[in-house]
Amino acid sequence: MAKIELIGVTKRFGKTTALNNVTLEVHDKEFFVLFGPAGAGKTTLLNNIAGIQIPEEGMVKIGGQIVNQVDPAERNVAMVFENYALYPHMTVYDNIASPLRSPRYKKDEGYIKDAVQRVAALMKIEMLLERLPSQLSNGQRQRVALGRALVREPNVFLMDEPLAHLDAKLRNHMRSELKEMQAAFATTSIYVTHDFMEAMSLGDRIAIINNGEIVQLGTGDEIYYMPCNEFVAQLMGDPEINLLSCRLVKGDGGYSVVWDEAPEHRMFMPANNALFDRFEKLSRADIHMGIRPQNAHYHFEPVEGAIRGTVYAFETIGNKSVLTAQIGDTHLRMIAPNGLPVNLDQDVYVTFDIDRAIFFDAGSTEYIGRFDEAAIRELAAAQAKEA
Amino acid sequence: MAKLTLKNLYKRYDNSGKKHKTVNNFAVNDLNLDCRDGEFVALLGPSGCGKTTTLRMIAGLEDITKGEIFIGDRLVNNLHPKDRHIGLAFEDYAMYPPLTVYENIAFNLRAKKVDKAEIDRRVREIAKLLRCEELLNMMPVKLSGGQKQRVNIARAIVRRPELLLMDEPLSHLDGKMRQAMRVEIKRLHNEIECTSVYVTHDQLEAMSLADRIAIMDLGVLQQFGTPMEVYDDPVNEFVAAFIGEPPMNILKTKVIKHEGEFFFTFEESNLRILVPRRYYNKVSDGMLVKMGVRPMDLYIGGADSKGTPERVAMFENLGDERRIGVRVGDNLMMLITEDETRYRQGDVIRLEVNGEKTHLFDIETGDRIRSGQ
């Protein structure tokens, strides 16, 4: 049993506040992802749990015990560092064996040998055991670092951007491998990342952190479909969500929206009382409509209700491409298949799946709602039950 | 503006074999390349494949061991770089630090003694094109990475080169900036239509920018074609594995015949995948071959599927798509779908392949085995 609780944790470095009154609970055996931009305080949070840093205010609890005054060596946490932090003068074998040779977790050499072999097999680095870290590729070093953390049975497993320094191909591959191994961890894990795909793929739950504060907490689906504000919506998704400045128009017993860049097009909304009630309460008529790139569609012929623009860019992001249309001063990203025959600056007609749109308050940038919110809440509830 | 022709180009270093794996110390080995007037060509390959050496030979910064380089109809083998009418934009932005951006851009024109009013007109025109007008009076140290690269490119094209050479100009930039600059370079090329050669190791960059991509490995040109040609119709295993993200699943397989139908089978796995019909005259019972299929071209079969039931080893929900991994021996076979179904580790699915998009490679040479005649 090792749940982790942070209660009102504040950490300052001189005049800057790295963590501001963070309260957080990570369940036992949960794979928890901390996701945020660079400098948000993710690593600081991890260091405070590991005991490498000590908060100025607040409490850190591991397994119900307050550990503020406990040395890192006594907290029984394992950590993977962004730069791997392997001991350069030790072989891979000795690196992995190191925790089991420390006075705190001392085991006999026979046990160590078995344990190292076990994690080496798990990490597929059996043939590297005699090498020095300098003789390894980045991907291999990363596996050794994971192995060193996995070799004993810690209360908590902390990972600080372990995939950040790998190239895109290897990063995707390692992320999938990590996902597959996840079941084998069976330990409370906290994983720090600034990569949307890692957060989405790996996290049982995700905490979005920005400027030292937790902005939103929930499952991947919850945050992806119901981001609490525009910042989170932009962070969760690659390519980034399109945010369109619109005006709400009421009439005919329902609502429609008009995008500022295309005032002649009135987009009618399907009836949805829950959402319309929230619109009623808004103090202003302007609104931001968030359209994910896969919910905007391009046509090369005029289509009923489509908005005309020109092709600004077309580029592949791997298994698919992004077509960027310029409409007025706005660049609108849409998913397209690879190899679409398209010329820059040619005409393009755009339609939206308005029933998949996410609406934000134009003033506060906070989440208002979406049409299929009920279905998503149901999905989230089912996921929570399963976990 | 001119076309570029490389004829049987060789580059041999005395000791290059020590640094990179090359065939007989040839950093570039019998390279033939024809770039059309106004075309954007990417030289793509892993580090040490000879792409930068090739570019440097075109620029005249490197001796040519053997072969000929034509810019337009001029043989330039023995011309000094400054006489080749080329513009260079390299990885490390070598700007003159004590000069303003304006003077940096104007530097080459001044060296050529172009008339003052003309210089001013051209600098401002280029600055407008590259959207760096507001930077003109700044010093290079004050610029961000993206701005420096913009100025760097401005400097390369201000002398109206016949050929623009770029060597990984974006490799120092971080993700977002890089993507933005990529779009700008593409749009710039669309506007000035200058024949361009662009060296990169990033296949996404090459796929997004280039009209045609020349893929090199160990100094040898592997394939030269449009992005879609190299993506959909790779000539060998190297190209197939290098292009595409996530990469193509390439697995060693043994073909077996069962009740008149051929199946791919795999070592240490009971996975069976039906061989597409079009390969039936190429495969035989017991044949060893490599099968390649992109993650998007794998499907989850319905109840009537002839594929074997397989356990889901890995399921990732990535928001707009879902990735499913199935263990095949040591390999994780990936499948990407936009289907909204959520799977869990251990769920059973049946795999099928899109026959049109499946490739076979020779087990020894890695060469493509094509279907049909």
Add this chain to the structure above:
Amino acid sequence: MTAQKRLYSILKNAGLAIYAIFALFPLLWMVLLTFKSDAEMLTTTFVFHPTLVNYEEVLLKTDYFRYIKDSIIVAGGAVIISVLAGVPAAYALARYNFKKKEDIAFQILSFKFAPEILVVLPLYMIYDKLGLYDTYFGLIWVYQLISMPLIIWVVRGYFEDISVEIEHAAQVDGYSWWQIFFKILVPLIRPGLVASALLCFIFAWNSFTFPLLLAGIKIEPITVAATKYLAQNTVHYGQMAVAATFSALPSIIFAICIQKHLVRGLSFGAVKG
């Protein structure tokens, strides 16, 4: 092309050979002197009658080995003190942020700036008053002024190259600070520590001004003792050459042993990766 390259290589090697002769000739000449009798001392030909009489005079008839012992004690003592105090100082300068950190670091280095002759006179007065004059401790104390800055600056660079996460990782792995220091950090700074310590030893060994003025009666390091062969009215060049040759031996032996370490150890960044 190749002919040009060959010519270039010949010229380059010839240049290096000339420089090597220029640099090594005094040493060679010194060794030759040790085998010459006083009568032949000033001839400049390489033809002479080799004799071992100088060796006999110096090694058997004087206190030569006592001088060597003195040199070893003071130079060795200085290096040991510098290592014991310098390594923690270097660690602190590399890892902790405190007020005036860079000023202190520079201050330490600045000990090496002043010409020895400048500080030696006030030191003489102080030593005389404190009773440190002509003691082992006195000499060790002044020698560490030479060796400490070098050790601190070299080792600090090494500590800075070790990412702080490595220490964090070891903490999390269950090691205490002292165990981390000896198990992880010391092995990583060893090349720099060995190289700088040996270099310090050589500097201290070769030091002349300090022992000449701050010792010389009870304690006579070899450099000072060598001057004894400048007798009142005659100069025994041969004997001096023997003394000098022997005193140079440790430096030469060390230099050969640690050649690899010296080059690698004094160039920072050797532990990255």
